[in-house]
Amino acid sequence: MSFGDVEDLRGLSIRLALSNTFYESSGQWWFSVDSVSLMYNVSEEAVFNTSEVYAPASSSYHCLHVSSLQRYSTLLLPSTNHARRWAITFTDFQIQAFNVTSGRFSPVSDCATFLTPAILMGLVTSLILLLVLAYALHMVIHLKHIEHDDEHKEDIYFPQNIEESEHCCMESEAEKNIL
Template sequence: MAPKSSAASFSILLLIIAPLLLFQQPWSTADPLPADGAADCPGNDKATLTDGVPAGRKLLQTVEAELPFPPLQVSSNGRPCVMFQARKLALRYERRKQVDLTERAFSPRKSVDTSQSLCRRDTATLVMQFGDVDDLRGLSIRMHLSNTFYESSGQWWFSVDSVSLLYNSSQEAVFNASDVYAPSSSSYTCSRVSSLERHSALLRPGSDRARRWTLTFTDFQIQAFNVTSGGFSPASDCAAFLTPAILMGLVTSLILLLVLAYAMHLLVHLNRIENEGERKAHARFLHSHEQLEGCCAENADDKDAP
């Protein structure tokens, strides 16, 4: 009876502990929050559109961030084409001092030159010319955007395809954008759009020169091809539903369920073995009892014989 008692105790213990672990808040594997911002955006390689809707994307969420400067707006033929805003725009070359371009880009007192920006039906280029910044000559940042219609969803989606740094007249560092897209009726927002791995690296270096640079936009928001003068449309957030913490919780839950299922299988198996042993023991007892009765009957017959 010892195996049965041990297995039953183990199963009862699992039944008590499993619900507590299954419904506990999953732990986070993300890096600690930076001192000046919100949580980083989970990023992967560029996601594909499933039936015209990106997997794991929170759609149409209202963003009410209070940023120090108004958004940068580019118009084409008198109509707004691209609207862009960030709490901070910073870049660094190798281990040199970080260059903060936030005020130069968005402050009304130091309006950045966007005269070379282009807007077409399917493509757009946002050009921000900063001029000479520290030891960089003729620094400018270019965002290349595209607008694509997906028949499965019946709507247009815009995306930021790449971001380029041009400096010292002829040198260029190109970053390919990953997962920076949203419906054209919405804007796109993310707490970090950066080339740093700890910020999910939504910007991937597209050349050896780009690997020497780090580029980070904090509280990034952009809208293109369907901009109204009233401001940004409701935003599609870069945060995914399946964050690392949620995935770890799901994996932990699955492991616990497998352990519980194995324990129940083991208990049933031990019960079956014990029942078979009891049946065999009972059969041996009956057989022995029958033999004993037969022996007693033979002895009685021998005594009664003349």
């Protein structure tokens, strides 16, 4: 651990309160970090409650920042007056409460939120494509209705073969000679 600008490291104690709970809906055990306590020189204790720091008991929890600062999405909430004076940030935080084997972390359960910028842009792009598809289908349906509008136009005679067209032209010349 790196403590940054803390002067006397011997006077600093960090305690993590963990719990293990079985959830029937998922059918497995989950561990969570309930609180983080900082004790500095035995005289001052700052307690932070945690939110959303949990993972299945068979895996580890990893997050790039677990912090009391808003810019890192505030996973640590001050619960005492002393805690309001502290700003705490764990960078590249990884913890596993149970089932640790051979000194290595189990597969990671990451803290990434559901609506990351990439997922949000994918959803917006999908919505735009869906609207374009709906507009295209609307236009195709509209074209079929235009074909039915031909019934209102004047009938025009188109000969089916060459003989009919010659016969047509001969009659018109004969009609001209009669006149």
